[in-house]
Amino acid sequence: MLDIADELHRWARQGRPFAVATVVATSGSAPRQPGAALAVDSDGTAVGSVSGGCVEGAVYELCQEALRTGETFLERFGYSDEDAFAVGLTCGGVLDILITPVRREADAAAAVTAALAAAASEEAAALARVVRGPAHLLGRALLVRPDGSVTGTLGGPPELDRTAVHETRALLDAGRTATVEIGADGSRCGEPVLLLVESAVPAPRMIVFGAIDFAAALVRAGKFLGHHVTVCDARPVFATRARFPDADEIVVDWPHRYLETQDLDARTVLCVLTHDAKFDVPLLERALRLPVAYVGAMGSRRTHLDRLDRLRAVGLTELELNRLRSPIGLDLGARTPEETALSIAAEIVANRRGGTGAPLTGAHTPIHHDAPASLDRIGPASVA
Structure with missing residues (x-):
């Protein structure tokens, strides 16, 4: 539900009654994750999605029913020969959806x-x-x-x-x-x-070190993925708003010095595009010892091997070095800044979700790696 909070907050401030259908649990190839929501107000206006389109019509009607009755209830949508075309969930998944009316007096x-x-x-x-x-x-x-x-x-x-x-x-x-x-x-x-x-x-943070052309494309990709994106470079002529209009922040400072001032969490992504030992070695020496989600560095394989030698020389252990994703990104054959940004973004997503980066065609691995189980796999249901 909180994924559509901006619109629902506006409805709440206006005193408009509405009902929210929220994905509670999934199994199989379910299109949306728990927390995804669709809401319908008393005028019939709808926002959000619970299935990427599969069962939206049926859920819309259930929200209208909840508004009429004031009742909260749990509904299951699953695939079968009988109901596949009736509700449209033909992907083979199961969705457990909580429908809740929201009124001031509730x-x-x-x-x-x-x-x-x-x-x-x-x-x-x-x-x-x-x-x-x-x-x-x-x-x-x-x-x-x-x-x-x-x-x-x-x-x-x-x-x-x-x-x-x-x-x-x-x-x-x-x-x-x-x-x-x-x-x-x-x-x-x-x-x-x-x-x-x-x-x-x-929003999770993405810090892009190195104000190069590839960084501008990566900033756009980071924003697309929902990150709060900072660009950091010690060279003021390159780290400018004109070059990075999509960045949330632009910082002119030595990368390692800026990193030392930041309070970072386990969702933070660090992308080192400086491609210069005087910047990236002191930066990576600190970055690889932080509890962040991802540390990647741009460079050729030869540059990577030279960088590893330099990092060993300043005291990093093999365990710390194993955290480094370099050369950065997945092998997409990328050449342009946009293609390279896509390969980096793909690696960040795969790292976060536990994906392999391998083609899905012909594979037997799960499409969704972290979807929580449906309610009957959590325990026996007791909702009528």
């Missing part, structure tokens, strides 16, 4: 509207909603912020909220969206409670 409204405001403002927060458990708790929600403050309640025993807050903060710290099952003992509800936790965190 029990979950305070938490949901606070979550939308936080996501629209790019503030870190995580929304936990009950997607399976006692019927009177279905759809109830609470919002957790990094400082531990909480908005809303799941409506069960105090132990349920305490456990939910603890689990939600852990996922928020990791910037993850996932389902969490709280056992009967932890929930004190007499049965397990399954939560969908959606984390809204600031």
Whole structure:
């Protein structure tokens, strides 16, 4: 739901009732991940998507039904010979979708509207909603912020909220969206409670070192992937807004010195395009010791081997050197800056998602590597 927070926050401020259909869990070749949402307001306006088009029509009607009845419910869409063409989910996947009406007077409204405001403002927060458990708790929600403050309640025993807050903060710290099952003992509800936790965190960072022509194309690719992109170069004549109009930030500084001032997390991507030992060796000496997601460096294979010798000479271990992706990017036969940016972006995605970079044609590997299981694979369903 937080993927369409900007529009839903506007609806909430205008007092417009709406219903949200949120992907809770998937299996098989499902087109969207948990947290993806489609919303419909009281005028019939729709935003977002839960299936890339496969079941949008049926989900739209369910949202309208939720607006009419005020009821929250869980719906499953799967493939079969009988319903393939009826709902259009012909990819062989299964989607479990929570449909929730959002009105000011609803029990979950305070938490949901606070979550939308936080996501629209790019503030870190995580929304936990009950997607399976006692019927009177279905759809109830609470919002957790990094400082531990909480908005809303799941409506069960105090132990349920305490456990939910603890689990939600852990996922928020990791910037993850996932389902969490709280056992009967932890929930004190007499049965397990399954939560969908959606984390809204600031965009992951991409820092591009080296204000070269290839960097401009990589900035555009990074923005396309949803990164907050910084370009850093020590040469003010090259690190300019005119050359990098799409960058969020342009920094004129020595790369290693700038890196030392930054508070980076495990989602950060570092792309070293300086292609000059006086810049990239001191930079990589520091970068390869940071807990970031990806460190890649441009250069020929000969340059790479020379760079490794230089990095060993300044004390990097083989384990640290093994983190370096160089020559940067996947083998696409790229030549132009745009093609090279595509190969780098593809490697970043493969690294994040656990992909191999191999062609899917003729392969027997999963298309989606990190899709959480459907609810019946998490545990027995208890939603009517």
